[in-house]
Amino acid sequence: MAPSLSNAGSDVSTLVNGHTDSVITLEDSNFLANGHVILSDVPSNVTVSPSAYHASGEKALGGAGAAPGCFVGFDAAEPRSHHVASIGKLQGIRFMSIFRFKVWWTTHWVGTNGRDLEHETQMVILDRSDEGSEPGAARPYVLLLPLLEGPFRASIQPGPDDFVDLCVESGSTKVTAAGFRAALYMHAGDDPFALVKEAIKVARDHLGTFKLLEEKTPPGIVDKFGWCTWDAFYLTVHPEGIWDGVKGLVEGGCPPGLVLIDDGWQSISHDEDPVNKEGMNHAVAGEQMPCRLLKFQENHKFRDYASPSGGKGMGAFVRDLKEEFGS
Incomplete structure (x- = not known):
């Protein structure tokens, strides 16, 4: 397991450990999607908060079923303007991604392990599995979407030993923080096309800073x-x-x-x-x-x-x- 950035384990009330209100859970240092491991050896300083929204982007109500996603963050030892934190190992799961290869351009990338990721990755979709004949038994598609949290921006990058690292930075040494709760959003689903649309709806409601194209009137x-x-x-x-x-x-x-x-x-x-x-x-x-x-x-x-x-x-x-x- 990667070393924790904090001397003590997280004691945040939003930490999910076997939480049944989300399709994606954190159990015994493993991120699971419908019970299937997607990331292993998750460090103890990683925090998880179940999403309050369903796939439709509407606010989840009590007893309305499991939400398809969760927000991921971490605790660091001291406030800084730039952090790199491991969120778990990715091994043997095919993925497709989009990463920023220039200041102003992005392109796609594929792989099967954490070491295959590129720096400045803006989005990752983990492939579903073919296991299980019953509906919902297979591992679903899972989207990893870095977000803005306050004055900090996040991106995904490769870490050592197939760890997936989350890079969070403010761009100014005068803007520092030690704790993050929603620097990454993870969303699960059986349709990769609907997956992205659903996740962006959740991000819209969570951030409250933008609207979807379908909600705008194009010129x-x-x-x-x-x-x-x-x-x-x-x-x-x-x-x-x-x-x-x-x-x-x-x-x-x-x-x-x-x-x-x-x-x-x-x-x-x-x-x-x-x-x-x-x-x-x-x-x-x-x-x-x-x-x-x-x-x-x-x-x-x-x-x-x-x-x-x-x-x-x-x-x-x-x-x-x-x-x-x-x-």
Whole structure:
């Protein structure tokens, strides 16, 4: 078993040990889903709170049946702005996941053990088993969803000896904490597609900071064909190229209803560079580290644009683009 981060075991009232109000339980240092082990050797500083919501996202009432999920947290020895805590070993269970491989991009990943996970994993779905012929007898799909807890963000990463580690960080040494109760949400179900939707509903009600797409009214622009300049130019985007790109789409019979001028028009630079230097060549496609925004004004490529009708800069360019190709 991994060493506990706390000198004493958790004495939190929300700790679940064989709790019958959740499909997912913690018994004898094992996380179980319908009685099947999903994570073993769970450290004693890990805490579990049964979800107060059913799969529909509605508040669970007494006697209404077991909730499909639970919240996971941990106690640390001292307050810090960054913690890495093991929540149990993952061994021999196929999983699919989404992890952040760049500051701004995520992609999928698969494996069968804790060591197969990637850092900055944002979501994990454990595969169901084929055991048992009776309904509910097999191990269900289980979703592991890192959450925000106060000023802290969480992500999943690989630990030693197939442990699954939960990384919790505030991003500031002035913001510290030693105890977390809902840094991760675990949700079980037999339908992997419904599983994610149900878990997000629970997260919505738990956090109270966002709404689902189905609860919003999308703007009409989402039904328009749009063109983003990123894959065409990356950071070398410039007014002439955008003009030619839009012109080509129009002449080809696919006039864009919107144009997104992506990264490459801002005034950016690295921290160590002079503030009056626009770092046009500092960040290229595939580079991990972003630059810092120096000012709100566009960089010289767009700042120096001169409109045939008089005006200069990004505003003049956008007006010309709309007047020439607007529909």
